């Protein structure tokens with residue numbers, strides 16, 4: 001009897017995502033949209049930092065070549081693997097994942113890699129700033145995920161924060177005398 005009222009809350013097929021089925025995972029439509037929006041910025045930042053790190057792997061020069069060439073490879077491999085779970089979390093929340101240079105350019109908080117390859121230590125400085133920026137993007141979304149009871153997103157953000165803060169520390173250490 002009481003069940004009858006439940007069916008009235010299911011959105012009409014024409015407006016609902018996923019082939020007419022609503023999404024009923026215990027997070028409101030508004031919160032899912034806001035979290036997906038925040039994750040889209042994290043995806044754009046992560047992808048942009050991935051590409052910059054791969055670029056620096058190709059273009060690094062100087063006496064630290066071997067160390068940095070290999071370190072950047074470890075880092076871009078990790079970043080490349082990280083974009084997939086972020087995009088798929090956006091999909092799980094019922095929203096399309098951005099995946100074009102135009103979208104990433106509009107969403108990212110970090111700049112594209114410089115057109116002319118910088119000196120090795122300047123590359124390291126740029127990557128420190130990039131990892132710190134991605135950490136800020138992930139951290140800014142945390143209160144919303146927490147408030148909405150979105151544990152999978154909070155868990156993903158925690159993992160990404162751990163990686164970006166640790167990588168920023170390692171890169172920063174290279175800049176010390």
Ligand SMILES: [Fe+2]
Pocket residue numbers: 057073
């Ligand atoms: Fe390579």
